[in-house]
Amino acid sequence: MSTNGPDTPHVPGPSLWPIGFAIGVACLLLGLVITWVVAAIGAVLAVTFGLLWARDVTRDVRGEVPEIRPETRAVSDRAAPAVVAAEEPLPAYTRSRFLEASLIGLSGAMGAVLTLPVLGFMVLPSFTGVEEDEVSLGPLDNFPEGEYVIATYLSHPEQGEVSRRTAFVRNNGESEAGEQSFTILYSRCVHLGCPVQPNGPIDEDNVKKIKNVELRPVLAQSFGCPCHGGQYNSEGNRTAGPPVRSLDRYSFSIRNGNLVLGELYAVGNVNGTGAKATISKYPWSVPGTHVDGLESWLYPIVPTQVTG
Amino acid sequence: MARRKTKRDQIVELAVLAPLDWVDERTGAVRGAKWFLFRNVPRDISWAQTLGFATLIAFATQTLTGAILAMYYKPGSEIDPTTGKPLAYASIEHITNDLTLGWLVRGMHRWGASVFVILLFMHMGRVFLFGAYKYPRELLWITGVLILAMGMLMGFTGYLLPWDQTAYWATVVGINLNGTAPFAGPWLAQFLAGGAEIGSDTLAKWYALHMLLIPGALIALIGIHLYLVARLGITSPPWSKEAAGRERAAVAQPTGTRAGLVRGSGDGK
Numbered sequence: 069m070s071t072n073g074p075d076t077p078h079v080p081g082p083s084l085w086p087i088g089f090a091i092g093v094a095c096l097l098l099g100l101v102i103t104w105v106v107a108a109i110g111a112v113l114a115v116t117f118g119l120l121w122a123r124d125v126t127r128d129v130r131g132e133v134p135e136i137r138p139e140t141r142a143v144s145d146r147a148a149p150a151v152v153a154a155e156e157p158l159p160a161y162t163r164s165r166f167l168e169a170s171l172i173g174l175s176g177a178m179g180a181v182l183t184l185p186v187l188g189f190m191v192l193p194s195f196t197g198v199e200e201d202e203v204s205l206g207p208l209d210n211f212p213e214g215e216y217v218i219a220t221y222l223s224h225p226e227q228g229e230v231s232r233r234t235a236f237v238r239n240n241g242e243s244e245a246g247e248q249s250f251t252i253l254y255s256r257c258v259h260l261g262c263p264v265q266p267n268g269p270i271d272e273d274n275v276k277k278i279k280n281v282e283l284r285p286v287l288a289q290s291f292g293c294p295c296h297g298g299q300y301n302s303e304g305n306r307t308a309g310p311p312v313r314s315l316d317r318y319s320f321s322i323r324n325g326n327l328v329l330g331e332l333y334a335v336g337n338v339n340g341t342g343a344k345a346t347i348s349k350y351p352w353s354v355p356g357t358h359v360d361g362l363e364s365w366l367y368p369i370v371p372t373q374v375t376g
Numbered sequence: 377m378a379r380r381k382t383k384r385d386q387i388v389e390l391a392v393l394a395p396l397d398w399v400d401e402r403t404g405a406v407r408g409a410k411w412f413l414f415r416n417v418p419r420d421i422s423w424a425q426t427l428g429f430a431t432l433i434a435f436a437t438q439t440l441t442g443a444i445l446a447m448y449y450k451p452g453s454e455i456d457p458t459t460g461k462p463l464a465y466a467s468i469e470h471i472t473n474d475l476t477l478g479w480l481v482r483g484m485h486r487w488g489a490s491v492f493v494i495l496l497f498m499h500m501g502r503v504f505l506f507g508a509y510k511y512p513r514e515l516l517w518i519t520g521v522l523i524l525a526m527g528m529l530m531g532f533t534g535y536l537l538p539w540d541q542t543a544y545w546a547t548v549v550g551i552n553l554n555g556t557a558p559f560a561g562p563w564l565a566q567f568l569a570g571g572a573e574i575g576s577d578t579l580a581k582w583y584a585l586h587m588l589l590i591p592g593a594l595i596a597l598i599g600i601h602l603y604l605v606a607r608l609g610i611t612s613p614p615w616s617k618e619a620a621g622r623e624r625a626a627v628a629q630p631t632g633t634r635a636g637l638v639r640g641s642g643d644g645k
Contacts, residue, residue, distance in 0.1 A: 191567060193570070193571065193577075194566050194567045194569065194570045194571055195563075195566055195567075197571070197572070198571060198572040199572075200572065223572070223573075224572060224573055224575075227453075227572075227573045227575045227576065228453060228454070228455060228462075228575070230453055230544075230573045230574060230575040231572070231573045231575065260548070260549040260552040260553060261548045261549060261551070261552040262545055262548065262549060263545075295545065295549060353562070354552060354555035354556070354561065354562045354565055355552045355555065356552050356553065356555060356556040357555065357556055357561070357562065366558035366559060367558070367559070367561070367562060368559070369562075370562040371562055371563060371566045
């Protein structure tokens with residue numbers, strides 16, 4: 069049945085389904101930025117028209133469904149003459165079939181034994197040993213109330229400058245509950261991870277060094293990213309540019325009068341300022357990913373790590 | 377009228393043709409090369425059909441210059457005690473400023489990368505506008521798209537290697553861009569970062585990807601792509617008055633025949 073040639077190529081007939089499918093996909097994508105209702109409608113459209121299209125296109129290949137006659141039995145005393153089917157040779161499991169199968173099976177097993185550890189070695193080390201220790205930033209009186217201080221340190225000193233972490237630390241004084249409050253913003257942009265800079269002069273004359281931590285007072289009430297122009301206010305909320313959430317923050321604790329940085333967490337939004345702020349806190353996530361709203365469903369599990 | 381063999385003919389036969397014959401008898405190499413190179417092409421092809429070959433030459437240049445740069449480049453973010461700079465950056469400076477003709481070869485590789493990608497897109501545009509992706513050349517298009525993807529990966533992984541500020545932060549951005557892909561994105565980003573830091577491990581990993589894994593895949597894909605070009609031939613332009621896709625005289629099997637693996641195809645089986 070090889071009727072297809074260079075002059076009569078095998079092509080499916082014209083169909084309107086792809087257009088419906090495309091509209092569905094467009095609706096779905098649009099819905100992701102507008103509202104989930106549009107996305108749901110788009111998904112339904114895309115799936116429906118996609119299936120119709122697939123059915124249309126594969127009609128030739130699938131072939132016609134054979135008609136099956138209902139089973140009947142002759143109702144009579146005499147047994148119907150037994151219909152002897154033409155004797156078909158039994159499918160023999162020959163030696164060559166056996167050898168073929170064992171060759172494929174054995175090579176597969178040997179291949180797996182060889183490649184799986186290698187693949188594991190390629191992938192797994194990226195995900196292990198990435199925890200970071202807590203860092204002490206020294207006594208609390210290094211942080212004057214209401215002013216930002218830039219704190220930098222090396223999280224993995226053996227790796228050198230690439231492991232330099234920067235935090236913007238502001239002492240908020242005591243909260244209403246009587247607890248010491250700090251705003252500690254992580255310097256990496258939540259757009260795509262570039263180093264965010266304070267929008268103000270750094271007081272280089274009053275640099276303090278405590279062990280491997282450097283502290284620089286800065287006169288800044290906002291922050292900006294040099295890469296793509298993301299801007300944040302004094303609470304780390306986005307004011308301009310492409311970032312999708314507020315600046316990440318460090319959790320902290322106070323031990324023996326020292327400020328100690330803990331784990332990073334992601335921030336959806338901050339209401340209010342300083343000690344009175346309400347922070348919508350989420351587990352840390354990769355820059356550029358949403359932590360709240362519908363889009364956060366796209367990132368159900370995130371490996372715990374700070375990228376770069 | 378049989379021409380008498382001159383002395384020169386005899387020498388050529390003895391020194392060139394006879395050894396070639398010897399090789400061909402044992403490998404089929406000469407017949408293979410003839411099959412690959414001496415093809416019929418449509419009468420009305422133009423310079424537009426040379427873009428693919430130009431891309432191939434750009435790739436060959438990248439391969440050659442890259443292999444030679446690898447003789448001098450040192451992937452590593454440790455501080456070199458003599459220069460006080462990271463090893464990778466110092467070795468790039470050394471290649472560019474100190475080594476004879478290093479600036480030229482590095483420049484060829486650096487600018488050639490852009491040439492390669494631009495030519496890839498021009499070639500793709502030509503194929504698209506001429507409709508040359510249609511039956512029976514669908515797999516040519518698909519291998520071509522894979523080659524394009526590999527080419528972009530080459531650009532992405534190569535950009536980090538100079539280990540300067542631009543390279544470093546562009547890579548941070550690139551890794552985090554991968555991180556925004558749904559579901560697998562954060563894991564992909566973590567794999568690309570290769571550990572807690574974008575540091576020595578990342579650089580070594582990307583160097584291995586850039587000069588071993590991706591080029592290997594790229595060479596294999598280009599091999600398939602070229603085989604298909606030789607097998608299926610070049611399409612006439614859309615405005616051609618000649619019928620497209622004439623069968624090749626030398627190939628006994630017409631392109632439309634199938635192996636009969638799918639129901640309803642094959643020859644009446």
